Each structure stands twice: as C-alpha cells, then as structure tokens.
Amino acid sequence: MTHSEFLPDIDAIRSIDAVPVILSMVKHLTGMRFAAVARVTDKHWVACAVDDSIDFGLQPGGELVLESTICHEIRQHRKPVIFGHATAHPIFSLHHTPKTYGLESYISIPIIKANGDFFGTLCAIDSVPANLDEPAIAQTLTLFAQLIAMSLDTQNQLKATKLQLNDANELGRLREQFIAVLGHDLRTPLSAIRMSADLLETKTADKRSLNLISAIRNSSTRMGVLIENILDFARGRLGGGIPVQRKLVDDLQATLQMTLEEIQVSHPHVTIIHSLNLPAGVYCDALRISQLLSNLLGNAVTHGSTTPPIILSAYSENDEIVLSLTNQGTPIPAQLMPLLFEPFTRSEAGQRSEGLGLGLYIAAQIAAAHNGTLSVSSTLESGTSFVARFPAQFKWL
Incomplete structure (x- = not known):
C-alpha cells in the first residue's frame, strides 16, 4: 500500500506529459526492457511511473526495500550508476542488488531539483546484458532527468505563484524574481532538451524512434509555449501590461x-x-x-x-x-x-x-x-x- 505522503509525488510525475515518452525513449536508447521514475527518500523507494516489458511487477505507487536498491546509494553520492554486464563487472558482480533482483544491466540517473533537493532517479534495468558504453546514452538520460526535475520545479513554482499573487504587497519582488526564473532558469534546460532531440534525429532513421523524438520535441514546444504564456501573464499582471511594438x-x-x-x-x-x-x-x-x-x-x-x-x-x-x-x-x-x-x-x-x-x-x-x-x-x-x-x-x- 502506497504511503499517502507520496501520492502528491506520484500525481506530479503523472501530470508531466513527457514522462511516458521519456520512459519509452530510455528503453529504446538502452535496449533495456524496464524503465521507471522513482521517488527516493532516506526511508523509501517508490515507483512514480513505470514502463515495464519484463513483468518486473511494479506499478506506480509500488515500493522496493530501500536498502535493496542502488538508488539508496545514489541518493547519498548523487552520481549516475551504469553497468551493462553485472556478472562480469569488478564491483557489481559482488553487489547485493543485481543478485537480489537478477539484474545484468542497470542505469540510474539522479533527479535533482533546482533548490538542490534530491527527488529520486530515472532508471532502467534488465535481466540480460546491454551495451551502455556509448557516452551519448548517459548524456541523453541526464537531459531527460533534468527535464523531469525542471517540470517538477515548474509545478511548484506555479502553485507558489498563485498563492503569492493574492498578496499585493509582494508584487514588486515577485515580478523581478518570477520573470528571472522563467526567462532563464526554465528556458535553458528546455533548450538543451530541444537540441538533444535534434541531435537524436540526425542519428537514426528508424520510424518508431523518429516518432518518439517528435513527441519529445512537441512536448518541449508545448512547455515552451506555457513558459511564454506565464511570462506574458507576469508582465501583464505584475508589470505595465503585455508589451506590444506597433x-x-x-x-x-x-x-x-x-x-x-x-x-x-x-x-x-x-x-x-x-x-x-x-x-x-x-x-x-x-x-x-x-x-x-x-x-x-x-x-x-x-x-x-x-x-x-x-x-x-x-x-x-x-x-x-x-x-x-x-x-x-x-x-x-x-x-x-x-x-x-x-x-x-x-x-x-x-x-x-x-x-x-x-x-x-x-x-x-x-x-x-x-x-x-x-x-x-x-x-x-x-x-x-x-x-x-x-x-x-x-x-x-
């Protein structure tokens, strides 16, 4: 049974349109058959979104024993963990996690929010080996993790903004901080996602891959439109109106x-x-x-x-x-x-x-x-x- 404290996290990940596409792309890029977004705390490992082709048995809200996972270690050192052949690996051939779950291939990227809080991981696993030596795989999954973190930050910022807008005395400070965050902190990682999609498009002719890349681009475009709309809202309500150059x-x-x-x-x-x-x-x-x-x-x-x-x-x-x-x-x-x-x-x-x-x-x-x-x-x-x-x-x- 899912702890009620994690229901908001599961709902937050569910509301990000790009997550199902990201998980599908993770599976395609790595060749692995299970991908997930996990919420990881000092006591719990909870699945927030899952794309499972190996019947691993997890659904959103499902939990694993924290200490049995490598994500527990990632939460502490905040670095990706990647291996493609556990039984041949000098470290992970002896590690308890691959043995416990019968894993041969594994990749997990930390999801860290803008304020430095550790949310969890974007991860993929499989019971068979996978070729994960290509640097572009880790780079692309890192961009995906940044997109998820950015989306979570955006949700929190929007909730906070609606509350702050009720206090007229905060309008001046809110205008400066809010527009600065939207204009730079959100646009920068979004540009990275778009460039990553463009790069991936040049490296494949597979129709299904191109469709997935297109979906990522469309989601990032939609997010860009949302950011621009919020910028216009901020200028219109907090500044001197939406600027026009007639x-x-x-x-x-x-x-x-x-x-x-x-x-x-x-x-x-x-x-x-x-x-x-x-x-x-x-x-x-x-x-x-x-x-x-x-x-x-x-x-x-x-x-x-x-x-x-x-x-x-x-x-x-x-x-x-x-x-x-x-x-x-x-x-x-x-x-x-x-x-x-x-x-x-x-x-x-x-x-x-x-x-x-x-x-x-x-x-x-x-x-x-x-x-x-x-x-x-x-x-x-x-x-x-x-x-x-x-x-x-x-x-x-």
Missing part, C-alpha cells in the same frame, strides 16, 4: 495565414474554413496579433467540437481590423462568461486542465494593448464566437 505592417494577412497553417499542421483532424481579407498598412504588432489568433484557435481546437468546421474570418470594417472565430460544441455556461478572460480559472470552472487557463486572458490583453476589444457570445444554435477588434490606423487620443 508599427505599420503590410503583411499582417500573410502572418496570420502562417499561424493558421501551423495550427492546421498540429491538428490535422480539425477542419478550419477561413477567409482572410486584410489591407496593407495596418498599425499593429503583427506577432502579437498572430499570438492572439493562435490562442483563439488553440482554445477552439481544445475545447470545441472537432467535427463541425471552425470558421475564421479576418477583415477590415469601419477603420477597424476584425478577427472573428466561431466553433460549435457545448455552449459556455452563463456563470463562466464573466470569468472567461481571467487567468487561472479553468479548473474552477470545471473544464479540462490542458494548459494553464492563460490563453484567452493573454488574447484579451493583446487586444486591449491595441486599444481594441475581445468579446464572446455562445449559444447552442450559433455556436461560440470570439470577435477581436482594434483600430487599423494610429489615432491621437
């Missing part, structure tokens, strides 16, 4: 077309009927308007029905630029409408928890930064429609 642009329509195509490629099962008819010389921040459209499309794809097509229109009307997006699905409840453009309200409204509930808030802030508006209507007959409007030209106030 200028006359002649290619706003082309920019929005690229955004539309990116969403379509990411969601090939969704049909988007669009009509883009925008003039040249629009006074705006084209990248921010593109972000506004991306957030609206992402919201429609995630929360609307994917069977009827999404209808998108962009046009000029009465010296204003209008972006209109309509999708079908269950109407938005009336009690949710006042909260729709507020941050961190999705779970309170009982919606699915993809993302952080910041997309519509940021879209509304971008519209406001352009002296415009973002409105919504939702009925069973007409569907849910978001309409953004902002002046097409600069106006003296």
Whole structure:
C-alpha cells in the first residue's frame, strides 16, 4: 500500500506529459526492457511511473526495500550508476542488488531539483546484458532527468505563484524574481532538451524512434509555449501590461495565414474554413496579433467540437481590423462568461486542465494593448464566437 505522503509525488510525475515518452525513449536508447521514475527518500523507494516489458511487477505507487536498491546509494553520492554486464563487472558482480533482483544491466540517473533537493532517479534495468558504453546514452538520460526535475520545479513554482499573487504587497519582488526564473532558469534546460532531440534525429532513421523524438520535441514546444504564456501573464499582471511594438505592417494577412497553417499542421483532424481579407498598412504588432489568433484557435481546437468546421474570418470594417472565430460544441455556461478572460480559472470552472487557463486572458490583453476589444457570445444554435477588434490606423487620443 502506497504511503499517502507520496501520492502528491506520484500525481506530479503523472501530470508531466513527457514522462511516458521519456520512459519509452530510455528503453529504446538502452535496449533495456524496464524503465521507471522513482521517488527516493532516506526511508523509501517508490515507483512514480513505470514502463515495464519484463513483468518486473511494479506499478506506480509500488515500493522496493530501500536498502535493496542502488538508488539508496545514489541518493547519498548523487552520481549516475551504469553497468551493462553485472556478472562480469569488478564491483557489481559482488553487489547485493543485481543478485537480489537478477539484474545484468542497470542505469540510474539522479533527479535533482533546482533548490538542490534530491527527488529520486530515472532508471532502467534488465535481466540480460546491454551495451551502455556509448557516452551519448548517459548524456541523453541526464537531459531527460533534468527535464523531469525542471517540470517538477515548474509545478511548484506555479502553485507558489498563485498563492503569492493574492498578496499585493509582494508584487514588486515577485515580478523581478518570477520573470528571472522563467526567462532563464526554465528556458535553458528546455533548450538543451530541444537540441538533444535534434541531435537524436540526425542519428537514426528508424520510424518508431523518429516518432518518439517528435513527441519529445512537441512536448518541449508545448512547455515552451506555457513558459511564454506565464511570462506574458507576469508582465501583464505584475508589470505595465503585455508589451506590444506597433508599427505599420503590410503583411499582417500573410502572418496570420502562417499561424493558421501551423495550427492546421498540429491538428490535422480539425477542419478550419477561413477567409482572410486584410489591407496593407495596418498599425499593429503583427506577432502579437498572430499570438492572439493562435490562442483563439488553440482554445477552439481544445475545447470545441472537432467535427463541425471552425470558421475564421479576418477583415477590415469601419477603420477597424476584425478577427472573428466561431466553433460549435457545448455552449459556455452563463456563470463562466464573466470569468472567461481571467487567468487561472479553468479548473474552477470545471473544464479540462490542458494548459494553464492563460490563453484567452493573454488574447484579451493583446487586444486591449491595441486599444481594441475581445468579446464572446455562445449559444447552442450559433455556436461560440470570439470577435477581436482594434483600430487599423494610429489615432491621437
């Protein structure tokens, strides 16, 4: 029976989308048939996530006797342990762990959080030997362990941030520290994960491996979007609003077309009927308007029905630029409408928890930064429609 004190750790690992892909990649890269993320304390070894092809018998929440594991030693010295052939190894041929569990190959990488706390290990085992001499294996698994640690840190930081945001006296300090953490400490390891995926892609032609690499890249991209959304939230709520750099642009329509195509490629099962008819010389921040459209499309794809097509229109009307997006699905409840453009309200409204509930808030802030508006209507007959409007030209106030 799992100790209740470890349920939050198991839930935290379960909520990291990339973990199942990471465990599958660990098995593929090492040739081993069991991989896991373990929580390791001074008294317990608890499995948080498992990918088992050898019927080892562990499930999330399952425990091993701490002293029977090598992870117990790793917790003390905080260094990886790797061997591919235990019975031929000068040290591990005599070690009690391979003998106890019948192991020949083993790799375990410590997961250490940003504050130096030891969380546990990313590990793989097998009863048959494996070739683990290639340095890229240890390097790649170390990057995976860093990604898991970074994700755990992000979860903790977000929880702490929601509590801190209730205290207006802490806003100044929070702005400086929070933006610094997001802008550097989270982006740096995320860049390492992306580069690692790119490197792996150049070294294999195996279709399954390429699919797994693509999944890692997609997960890191999604995490990057979350980080950027939180940065925008921090700037919008804690600073002077989401920054925009407005200028006359002649290619706003082309920019929005690229955004539309990116969403379509990411969601090939969704049909988007669009009509883009925008003039040249629009006074705006084209990248921010593109972000506004991306957030609206992402919201429609995630929360609307994917069977009827999404209808998108962009046009000029009465010296204003209008972006209109309509999708079908269950109407938005009336009690949710006042909260729709507020941050961190999705779970309170009982919606699915993809993302952080910041997309519509940021879209509304971008519209406001352009002296415009973002409105919504939702009925069973007409569907849910978001309409953004902002002046097409600069106006003296």
